[in-house]
Amino acid sequence: MNSVVTTDISVKAISRFLADQSYGRTGVGFAVRSEDYFHSHGGIGLDEYINMTYNNHVGALVGVSLGSDYGKACGNDYTNNVEPEQYGPHYQLEETEWYNNETKEQKDHKALKEMVLPIEIFNRGGWECRLKRNKSEIIDPSNRALPAENHENNLIAQSAQYISEKMGGFHGLVANSTRGHIIANLKDQQGVRRNVHIQWRHVSGLEFPGFRPLIMVVVPEDDYLTEVWEANEVSQIKFEEAMSHTTIVIGLFMALTTFISIWVALIVTMPLKRLKSEFIKISKLDIDDSDKRDEISFIREIASIQHSFRGMRMGLKSFCKFVPFAVVKRIVGGDVSATLLGVQKRTVTVMFADIANFTPFVEKFPLESVMLVLEEYLTAMVSVIEGQGGTIGDFIGDCIMAFWNSPLDQPDHAQLAINAAFAMEQKLKTWNEIWGKQGLPPIRIRLGIHTGEVLSGNIGSPVKMKFGVVGDTVNLASRVENLNKFYGSSRLLTDATYKCIADKVICRPVDKVAVKGRKGETLLYEPMAMEDVQDQKELKKIAEATSKMLSLFWEQEFEKTYELTEEHLRLYPHDEIIGSLQEKAREFIYNPPGSKWDGVNRMDEK
Numbered sequence: 001m002n003s004v005v006t007t008d009i010s011v012k013a014i015s016r017f018l019a020d021q022s023y024g025r026t027g028v029g030f031a032v033r034s035e036d037y038f039h040s041h042g043g044i045g046l047d048e049y050i051n052m053t054y055n056n057h058v059g060a061l062v063g064v065s066l067g068s069d070y071g072k073a074c075g076n077d078y079t080n081n082v083e084p085e086q087y088g089p090h091y092q093l094e095e096t097e098w099y100n101n102e103t104k105e106q107k108d109h110k111a112l113k114e115m116v117l118p119i120e121i122f123n124r125g126g127w128e129c130r131l132k133r134n135k136s137e138i139i140d141p142s143n144r145a146l147p148a149e150n151h152e153n154n155l156i157a158q159s160a161q162y163i164s165e166k167m168g169g170f171h172g173l174v175a176n177s178t179r180g181h182i183i184a185n186l187k188d189q190q191g192v193r194r195n196v197h198i199q200w201r202h203v204s205g206l207e208f209p210g211f212r213p214l215i216m217v218v219v220p221e222d223d224y225l226t227e228v229w230e231a232n233e234v235s236q237i238k239f240e241e242a243m244s245h246t247t248i249v250i251g252l253f254m255a256l257t258t259f260i261s262i263w264v265a266l267i268v269t270m271p272l273k274r275l276k277s278e279f280i281k282i283s284k285l286d287i288d289d290s291d292k293r294d295e296i297s298f299i300r301e302i303a304s305i306q307h308s309f310r311g312m313r314m315g316l317k318s319f320c321k322f323v324p325f326a327v328v329k330r331i332v333g334g335d336v337s338a339t340l341l342g343v344q345k346r347t348v349t350v351m352f353a354d355i356a357n358f359t360p361f362v363e364k365f366p367l368e369s370v371m372l373v374l375e376e377y378l379t380a381m382v383s384v385i386e387g388q389g390g391t392i393g394d395f396i397g398d399c400i401m402a403f404w405n406s407p408l409d410q411p412d413h414a415q416l417a418i419n420a421a422f423a424m425e426q427k428l429k430t431w432n433e434i435w436g437k438q439g440l441p442p443i444r445i446r447l448g449i450h451t452g453e454v455l456s457g458n459i460g461s462p463v464k465m466k467f468g469v470v471g472d473t474v475n476l477a478s479r480v481e482n483l484n485k486f487y488g489s490s491r492l493l494t495d496a497t498y499k500c501i502a503d504k505v506i507c508r509p510v511d512k513v514a515v516k517g518r519k520g521e522t523l524l525y526e527p528m529a530m531e532d533v534q535d536q537k538e539l540k541k542i543a544e545a546t547s548k549m550l551s552l553f554w555e556q557e558f559e560k561t562y563e564l565t566e567e568h569l570r571l572y573p574h575d576e577i578i579g580s581l582q583e584k585a586r587e588f589i590y591n592p593p594g595s596k597w598d599g600v601n602r603m604d605e606k
Contacts, residue, residue, distance in 0.1 A: 014063030014213060021065060024223030026188065028155050031063040032148050034170050034202065034214040058170045059160060060145035062213050067153045068118035073144035074098050074129035075115070095132060096139060102126035113147045121152055148216075155218045158186040159198050170214060173200060179395070182464035188220065195221040343457035343470075346406050349417040349449060349497060350474050351390070352481035353381060353424065354399040356444045365440065373435060374398060377443060380427050388420040389413075393468055401478075403469050406456040414451050414500035418527055421447050421491055448481025449493040449527075451500055476522065479515040483524065483603070487511070488576025495523040504531055508543035509550050510577055514602045521600045526577060546578065553585060554599035556592070561585040 018029040061069055075091035093109035098117055100106075103126060109115050117127060122141070129139045148160030162184050167173055173180070179201030186196045199217045355361075355377070362370050378400070382392055385402045389410055393401040402420075404413035424445065432442040452473030458465045480492050487510055498507055510524040528539045545568060553561040565582035569575065584601075 012063075012069075015065075015069045018063050018065040018215075023065065023217060024219045026155070027217065027219030027223055028067075028153055029065040029215070029217050030061060030148065030151075030156050031213040031215050032160070032170055033058055033060045033062060033145075034173075059148050059164070061148050061151065062145070064151070064153075064156065067156070068120045068146055068151060071116040071118050071144055071146035071150065072122045072127075072129075072141040073114070073116045074141055075139045091131070091139065096129060097132050099128055099130055099135075100126040101128065108132075113149050114144075116144050116146050116150055117141075118146055118150060118152045154187055154189045154191075155196065155220070159184065159196065159216065159218045162186065162198070173214070181466055182460075183221070184464065197221055343455040343459060345453055346456045346469075347413075347451065347453050348403045348405045348456065348469060348473065349413045349451045349500075350393075350401070350403045350454070350469070350477040351385075351417050351420065352399060352401055352448045352478045354446050354481055356446050356484075358398045361441065361443075369438075369440065373440060373443070376431060377428075380431055381424055384423045384427050385420050388416045388423065390416065390420055399481075401474070403454075403474075406454075406469060407467065414449075414497050415504060417449050417497070418493070418501055418505055421449065421527065422530070425490070444490065446481055446484040446489075447491040448477050448479070448484070449491075449497050450477035450480055451494070451497040452476070472518070476515065476518065479518075479603075480522075480524065482605075483513065483515075486603075487524075487580050489526055491527055492524050493527055495525065498523075498525045501527075505529070506531060506533070506536060506539045506543060508546040508577075510546075511550075511581075512554070512600045514600050516603055516605060521598075542572070542575075549578070549581060553581060556588075556597065558585045558588045558592075562589065 014031050018031065021029055023029050063069055075096040093115055096108075096115060098107040098112065098115070107115075107117070121127070129141045131137045131139065149157055149164065151157045151160070163170060163173055166184075167182075179199070181197065181199045184196050184198055185193055188194050197217075197219045199219075201215055202213075377398075378395065381400055385392065385400070388404075389408075390402040390404050391406065393403055395401075402417075404410050404416050410416060424447070428443060428445060436442065450473055452471070454469040454471035454473045456469045457467065459468050459470060460466055476494065480494060484490060484492055489510065492510060493507070501507075506528045507525040508528060510526050512521050512523050514521050528543065529536065533539070545564070549561055549564045549568070552564070562582060562585040565578050565585060568578050569582065572578070
């Protein structure tokens with residue numbers, strides 16, 4: 001992270017950012033430190049934090065969406081000093097206590113972690129820090145970072161306590177990944193137990209020396225489902241009231257004139273028929289991508305039903321953002337297995353998509369521009385993948401992991417993945433034109449695709465789980481994506497995927513490789529285009545030429561291979577795959593690999 005970005009980052013800025021976000025009706029967002037550091041506050045830019053040098057460790061708040069973002073410490077000292085300094089004597093945690101002169105409430109180190117009182121509770125008045133052995137001796141409290149477990153908001157405090165007790169603390173939370181999601185049963189602000197979704201991730205763009213925040217989002221599950229339940233109840237009541245009023249209105253108007261009766265009947269029943277059709281769709285979780293803005297009826301009861309229906313649809317759409325759509329559809333459809341822990345073997349096609357040279361891009365441009373481009377890029381790519389029936393498995397920084405043929409059966413899953421790969425590159429061309437007009441460089445992506453057997457289903461424990469896929473197939477797809485760096489290519493697939501799409505996609509062989517840590521060899525292919533493209537003859541000619549050159553190379557005919565690559569590069573000077581082959585042929589001309597060489601390129605890097 002360069003210094004220009006660092007100086008713009010502050011704890012207050014993080015709090016303001018979190019406060020601007022939406023977390024359902026009662027959810028919260030907060031940020032904590034995820035690693036220890038001492039005496040290192042460069043670039044934070046918050047005066048209250050200057051003196052916080054003894055408890056700036058894992059779990060300390062560095063921003064919240066609401067409530068206290070720091071606290072007051074009651075004489076706590078972590079140095080075990082007993083000698084006074086120029087700033088006064090040292091006091092251990094067990095020597096002091098908080099006391100409220102108005103409510104007579106007392107808090108010691110057993111009830112209050114690190115003796116840090118949230119600033120909002122302190123500012124309500126009446127609190128003083130005093131010595132236990134001499135209660136008349138009052139100590140001036142100091143500003144300190146607030147441990148998340150001390151926060152006055154129950155969702156923040158209890159989620160932090162849950163992570164500390166059940167998941168090895170915030171260090172353990174991010175030991176193996178930069179993001180995650182669990183479901184825990186916690187008490188809310190009123191003391192009622194609720195299922196709560198806890199999500200976390202490191203925001204790499206906010207890291208700088210001495211400050212690596214972990215962003216946490218805590219949202220009660222029924223923030224979304226309550227809207228659905230309430231909307232259903234209200235809709236049933238209002239529907240009955242509306243039908244009752246409809247009958248009265250129709251009866252009165254029929255007595256006056258048949259024409260008016262028909263006119264009123266149409267006005268009343270048409271929106272109800274539309275609502276009925278929409279309710280049937282909702283019961284099947286058939287939710288459109290864009291919010292519908294149907295004309296609101298001027299009849300109050302029907303208008304109320306329409307507003308309730310919109311709230312219910314928005315609640316379900318929000319819930320689908322946290323859980324794969326296909327899984328939510330199974331749950332709403334009554335599939336009990338969708339909520340149970342367990343996996344099954346399935347053959348799937350896995351894709352990894354990563355932005356090439358993203359780190360230099362982040363270092364060169366302002367954080368705001370980087371985050372905007374990343375949001376637009378991920379939104380566009382997710383739309384393409386889901387449009388081809390894919391399931392988003394994970395976001396790993398700027399990398400996307402997606403898979404096909406789970407949880408739904410998709411016999412042509414390999415072809416769908418290839419379709420998505422070509423469509424993603426086309427979509428990216430459009431966005432590169434837009435970003436270019438904003439003075440931003442074009443983005444290039446690397447794609448790796450592999451087909452094989454995985455364990456698919458709800459992975460985790462009975463109290464917290466997520467839907468996903470695991471296995472060697474996932475690992476190899478990730479390695480294949482990374483191998484694009486060695487060949488200068490943008491997309492690679494394995495022979496397992498090639499066998500599924502060979503008759504529909506023009507491909508050419510690239511190399512035989514053995515990736516580090518995995519037995520056996522893998523034949524790599526580059527998908528060049530679909531069979532129905534206009535210039536397919538030219539592409540097939542290139543594919544055949546590549547195949548011939550590789551055959552000679554594997555037969556150790558390195559000089560012939562080099563001559564053919566020279567001819568090819570005169571016609572296609574930007575073909576980096578053939579350029580890579582030429583370099584290897586040149587090397588083996590002068591340093592032959594020996595008679596036992598099997599043609600396999602063994603990779604030393606993952």
